[in-house]
Amino acid sequence: MFGVLVYACKLTLLPDFFSMQWDPPANQWGVGVFVAGSFITAVPALILSMAIGLGIAIASTTYLPRFVSRLLDPFVDLLAGIPSVVYGIWAFIVVGPVLGKVINPWVFAHFHTVPGFGAPEGSELGTGLPLALIVLTLMALPITTLLIRDALRSVPKDLWESGLALGATRWEVTRRVAIPYSLRGIVSAAFLGFGRAFGETVAVAMVIGSIPALPDNAYAPTYTIAAAMFQLLDSSFSDHQFLVVLTEMALVLMVITLVVNLVGRRLISNLTHFDVPGL
Amino acid sequence: MGDTGSDLLYDRSARTRFRLGFDRAIGWLLPLLFLVAILPILDMVYYVSIQALPHLTVQVLTTTSPYQIDALRVPIVSTLYMMTLATALAVVFGLFGGVATAEILPERLAGHVRTSANLLAGTPSVAFGYFGYFAFVIAFGWGLSFIAGALTLAFFMTPYIFRTADLAFTSVPRHIREAALGSGASPSQYIVRVATPIAFPQILTGVFLAMAIGVGETAPIWLTTTPGVLVPQNWTAPVTVLTELIWENFASPAGSGLQTLAWQAAFLLLVVVVALNIVVRLFAWRYQKRLEGLYQ
Numbered sequence: 001m002f003g004v005l006v007y008a009c010k011l012t013l014l015p016d017f018f019s020m021q022w023d024p025p026a027n028q029w030g031v032g033v034f035v036a037g038s039f040i041t042a043v044p045a046l047i048l049s050m051a052i053g054l055g056i057a058i059a060s061t062t063y064l065p066r067f068v069s070r071l072l073d074p075f076v077d078l079l080a081g082i083p084s085v086v087y088g089i090w091a092f093i094v095v096g097p098v099l100g101k102v103i104n105p106w107v108f109a110h111f112h113t114v115p116g117f118g119a120p121e122g123s124e125l126g127t128g129l130p131l132a133l134i135v136l137t138l139m140a141l142p143i144t145t146l147l148i149r150d151a152l153r154s155v156p157k158d159l160w161e162s163g164l165a166l167g168a169t170r171w172e173v174t175r176r177v178a179i180p181y182s183l184r185g186i187v188s189a190a191f192l193g194f195g196r197a198f199g200e201t202v203a204v205a206m207v208i209g210s211i212p213a214l215p216d217n218a219y220a221p222t223y224t225i226a227a228a229m230f231q232l233l234d235s236s237f238s239d240h241q242f243l244v245v246l247t248e249m250a251l252v253l254m255v256i257t258l259v260v261n262l263v264g265r266r267l268i269s270n271l272t273h274f275d276v277p278g279l
Numbered sequence: 280m281g282d283t284g285s286d287l288l289y290d291r292s293a294r295t296r297f298r299l300g301f302d303r304a305i306g307w308l309l310p311l312l313f314l315v316a317i318l319p320i321l322d323m324v325y326y327v328s329i330q331a332l333p334h335l336t337v338q339v340l341t342t343t344s345p346y347q348i349d350a351l352r353v354p355i356v357s358t359l360y361m362m363t364l365a366t367a368l369a370v371v372f373g374l375f376g377g378v379a380t381a382e383i384l385p386e387r388l389a390g391h392v393r394t395s396a397n398l399l400a401g402t403p404s405v406a407f408g409y410f411g412y413f414a415f416v417i418a419f420g421w422g423l424s425f426i427a428g429a430l431t432l433a434f435f436m437t438p439y440i441f442r443t444a445d446l447a448f449t450s451v452p453r454h455i456r457e458a459a460l461g462s463g464a465s466p467s468q469y470i471v472r473v474a475t476p477i478a479f480p481q482i483l484t485g486v487f488l489a490m491a492i493g494v495g496e497t498a499p500i501w502l503t504t505t506p507g508v509l510v511p512q513n514w515t516a517p518v519t520v521l522t523e524l525i526w527e528n529f530a531s532p533a534g535s536g537l538q539t540l541a542w543q544a545a546f547l548l549l550v551v552v553v554a555l556n557i558v559v560r561l562f563a564w565r566y567q568k569r570l571e572g573l574y575q
Contacts, residue, residue, distance in 0.1 A: 052312050052315050052316070055308075055309045055312040056309070056312045056313055056315075056316060058309055059309035059310040059312060059313065060313075063305070063306040063309055063310060064310055068310075072313050072317070074560065075313075075316060075317045075320060076313070076316045076317075077556075078320060078553070078556060079316055079319070079320055081491055081492075081495075081552050081553075081555075081556045082320070082323070082495070082549070082552060083494070083495025083496070083497075083522060083548050083549075083552060084495065084496075084497065085495070085497050085522045085525040085526055085529075085545065085548070086323065086327070086495070086525070086545045086548055086549055087323075088525075088526075088529065089525055089529040089541055089542070089545050090319075090322070090323045090326060090327070090545075092529055092530065093326075093330075093529070093538075094322065094323075094326050138316075138319055141315075141316055142316075145316070169298050169299060169301070169302035170302055170306070171301060171302045171305050171306075172298065172302070192401070195401055196401075198403075199402070199403030199405070199406075200403070201403055201404065201405045201497075201498050202497045202498060202522075202526065206526070206529060206530075226403055226405050229405050229408075229409065230405050230408070230498050230501070230502070246409075247409065247413075250405070250406055250409040253403065253405070253406060254402060254406045257401065257402055257403060257406070258398055258402070261397070261398050261401040261402075262394075262398065265394075265397055265398075265401075
């Protein structure tokens with residue numbers, strides 16, 4: 001397996017005799033746009049999916065009766081198994097128009113004084129940053145929820161019960177005991193969820209509007225590394241330099257993903273869990 | 280995780296009432312977050328069904344037409360071919376690697392291999408697509424072909440099967456292993472005759488899981504094959520699978536049959552993926568019961 005990785009690197013380095021060009025977007029080959037785009041989409045999606053995932057995990061382990069959570073948990077896990085293209089087509093055709101026609105204008109009307117929420121550039125299709133955020137949040141959600149849920153479940157029962165016995169409410173026990181105890185797992189969930197959001201290709205490519213420029217405001221279309229790699233390969237066959245740049249981008253993507261995954265897995269190295277597809 | 284202790288209920292001070300109230304409120308609020316996850320799934324299923332089913336006749340599934348309008352047979356069969364080949368290859372690679380790591384390799388090396396497998400499992404599929412492109416399309420000289428796509432997909436699926444095989448073999452109960460080896464079995468005899476039957480259900484589960492992931496992948500195939508209108512006739516033929524179909528047609532105008540085709544492909548994919556996931560869950564559940572029986 002290791003050989004596969006090294007081989008991939010070797011092959012991609014051969015055509016790569018330029019150094020990385022971190023040029024501003026003005027330059028024709030500025031990969032900075034894509035990197036920025038990837039982060040702009042992945043980070044808020046991560047934050048959202050962590051927040052929601054945390055809530056769901058706490059609800060599932062603490063507040064809901066056992067049979068209810070046993071019934072509902074598989075639904076969240078199912079979210080992870082849905083192919084990206086299906087996410088993409090659903091988001092593009094179903095959610096996009098709602099965003100473009102209803103939500104964006106509403107937000108603009110009410111918040112246009114806040115910097116960053118100025119004139120909506122997005123078309124009525126609704127493609128662009130917000131749609132990508134929604135999609136990525138949904139895709140990272142099962143991973144964060146699963147990992148946080150596992151982390152919370154591994155808190156020893158006596159710790160829980162002693163907290164309750166001392167007179168704390170469930171929320172207080174959760175907040176002051178369970179979460180600090182499972183912080184490692186929660187942080188790992190953040191890393192792995194980020195890895196998922198960062199590397200997601202097809203669904204993002206379908207909804208992000210594919211404009212290689214930094215978004216001017218909160219509605220604009222943009223581009224990510226993975227999406228660009230996916231969509232532009234076909235048009236790069238004629239232009240060698242284009243191909244080289246794309247390959248460099250692939251390397252960047254791989255390196256970032258590798259680092260994120262490495263850190264994330266190190267944190268839960270003692271949990272051998274048979275996990276969810278897409279992880 | 281039990282309910283708040285009843286002592287608190289007798290304390291009428293304002294602060295406690297706040298704490299209790301907050302707890303109760305959160306107890307209603309947080310479970311509502313489940314809806315955030317569940318509503319999209321239901322919405323997706325609803326829309327995919329609505330868009331796909333009215334036109335989904337048996338004819339659509341089975342006819343082959345020169346261009347793909349109203350004909351899903353070619354992509355379906357192509358997907359089957361692709362999945363079969365890729366799964367077979369992935370099983371070979373993954374099983375071999377998994378057994379080797381679990382049984383044969385020295386521990387330090389095994390640890391590194393496991394780490395790489397885990398990292399590969401988490402790598403985005405586009406990266407595999409690029410790797411496949413350079414390795415199979417260019418270096419091996421096959422061009423954008425069916426075999427390149429299948430191999431790339433196989434490589435993508437291998438880490439999952441590898442992990443499962445590794446886990447399966449290492450979780451064979453120690454006393455069985457020791458009994459076999461102690462009775463005079465050689466390591467290979469042990470692996471083939473004793474460990475494999477025990478590990479088989481878990482490995483099968485892993486294979487289904489890998490298939491569920493593989494069938495939904497677009498990037499590794501799209502980047503290493505060229506779209507085709509026929510079922511692949513030979514190793515180097517063009518091919519189109521269901522996921523690619525969605526990718527090509529999702530933005531078509533709503534009236535044309537093309538977008539409906541995309542919805543139908545999405546519907547089929549959903550059915551397959553959900554079915555595979557259910558199978559995986561059933562297997563995992565039954566296997567748990569079986570494993571408990573082994574510990575006397």
